[in-house]
Amino acid sequence: MGPVMTPRTSTYAQDQPADLRQRLRAAGLRVTAPRLAVLTWVSDHPHVTADEVTTAVRERLGSVSTQAVYDVLNACTRAGLLRRIEPAGHPARFETRIGDNHHHLVCRACGRTEDVDCLVGARPCLDPSDTSGFEVDEAEVVFWGWCPDCRDAGRAPTTRSHHEEEGRA
Amino acid sequence: MGPVMTPRTSTYAQDQPADLRQRLRAAGLRVTAPRLAVLTWVSDHPHVTADEVTTAVRERLGSVSTQAVYDVLNACTRAGLLRRIEPAGHPARFETRIGDNHHHLVCRACGRTEDVDCLVGARPCLDPSDTSGFEVDEAEVVFWGWCPDCRDAGRAPTTRSHHEEEGRA
DNA sequence: CACCCTTTCTGGAGTAAGTCAAGAAAACGA
């Protein structure tokens, strides 16, 4: 079954096709096999890349064009069914956990991404002090670091010689 | 002088070549014309893209390879003389303001990037509640929105129909 | 100042992650 990754039971893991159909229709999107397959997979495997989704969907449906996968991911993201995360230097990842504004923990080496439910210190006020006239509609927080695997594999700097900024705001 | 952009007096705008030479040497980097030109330009024009830097440096030096500009930007970033910002969906931007961990305001439409000195509410504690075993060394905050120009040009959604998440953590 | 060893720059090919476009094939309301 291809590159099966630890199938975490996500918030939406109980999505059955019937459920998904409704959500697609509600979003004004037609129900198609590629869409059901993509949404189901992303739902069960948060933070997958387009490439991983493509592989998985092909396993299930036999053959789906790369473009179709991108179209599905884009349409669903636009419709609010998916959320796209684009960590600097890594391909985009997708998740079905939307509607709350949680944040992410990203491994600098392998790109592994995990959710961070909220920040300690109870909802710090994430408003910029000066918006320079911008109309701000989202505050995105990414915590950069090294996942256990990459650190153990020596892909993380041992001496903290990297960018020494004490790293916190 | 090419695409001259509002030359803001940055924190490091007073960098004179002599000064830059020292900083390069201190970082263990050789002093070369491309490096002086790149650093000077970025210093005076925070948040420029590699492409903009290339254009500007060519204006000044006559001819510099694309690769040289990338090499300089990468070497200086690695050495801690520059900071790279990579807003999702936009090419990387560079700045000389390092050593403090300020954040950024990015326009979804044109990628225009501005500094946010700090968050109101005095240094919210930006530590994830659960690091999943990750060794975190940086918390990055990006405020997404629409710059005045793009909003006026109608490139921003008028109804807040976009991703309605109330946008704050 | 001349030399030599590195580091850096040049020029050109190559790559990853997508996007664009035209036509074929499906969805689904009537």
Place this chain on the structure above:
DNA sequence: TCGTTTTCTTGACTTACTCCAGAAAGGGTG
């Protein structure tokens, strides 16, 4: 069952870089 509209397929193209080999400087040494 039809007709319209959306979606999928195929395949070229793009953007923002990186990789490579060789030429051209830095700059410490004698």
